[in-house]
Amino acid sequence: MLTVHHMCVSQSERIVWLCEELDIEYDLKLHKRSPMFSPQELKDLYEIGTAPVIQDGDLTMGESAACVEYIIHKYGNGRLALPPTHPDYANYLYWFHYANGSLQPGVSRCMSMKVAGLDSSNDVFKRYQERLELYLRHMDGHLGRGNEWLAGKEFTAADIMTVFTLTTMRTFYGYDLSSYSNILAYLKRAVQRPGYKSYREKGESNLPLMIDGPAPENFIEKLKAKSKA
Ligand SMILES: N[C@@H](CCC(=O)N[C@@H](CS)C(=O)NCC(=O)O)C(=O)O
The missing domain is CATH 1.20.1050.10 (Glutathione S-transferase Yfyf (Class Pi); Chain A, domain 2)
Incomplete structure (x- = not known):
């Protein structure tokens, strides 16, 4: 199963929001900043140490744009991306x-x-x-x-x-x-x-x-x- 590591108040909110929009199954792991930068557990997972990080079988990957494309094409049947044939x-x-x-x-x-x-x-x-x-x-x-x-x-x-x-x-x-x-x-x-609201409930409920x-x-x-x- 796909695992999404989300560090609160960070770019990884994109990945939680995406998974909620696509309505796919995933395991959400929440991390807190320590106090400003990534906690050790994220650094242990991924050499660069930034959020987001996703894991899928043997794969561990950072970079939000790469994570978004990976999830859309591997788990979302291409939904939320437009194909080359689309006018936009x-x-x-x-x-x-x-x-x-x-x-x-x-x-x-x-x-x-x-x-x-x-x-x-x-x-x-x-x-x-x-x-x-x-x-x-x-x-x-x-x-x-x-x-x-x-x-x-x-x-x-x-x-x-x-x-x-x-x-x-x-x-x-x-x-x-x-x-x-x-x-x-x-x-x-x-x-x-609704997808944004679900991401907020699961991943960022205290942030205005x-x-x-x-x-x-x-x-x-x-x-x-x-x-x-
Ligand atoms: N280009 C990367 C940037 C990731 C990034 O810088 N994430 C920040 C959170 S917004 C981070 O992890 N900062 C904590 C740190 O650098 O220790 C991406 O899109 O994933």
């Missing part, structure tokens, strides 16, 4: 890869600058912030052109790859989404899905939904304070 195939591919190829690194870079104690008086940080705004404007514009989901009419794995960065990731780098009305409407739709415009509370600061106490 290129859109699907583009937004699926945009999630971890541009948007997530865009937020991570800003987070690293903030953690290093820099602010927007730093030229590099300022450039990273402007680039993140561009990434968000680009997505907001696309959603505003009548696209209910990133690949068009159909909800797909491109959405599952993306929502983490627009919600949970904002606890690490609290960016504001107030000026992106199409993204905010999109997030409201996403969290209404971060779908509003203003920046959410900073989780890193809270963790730091807790580890000092």
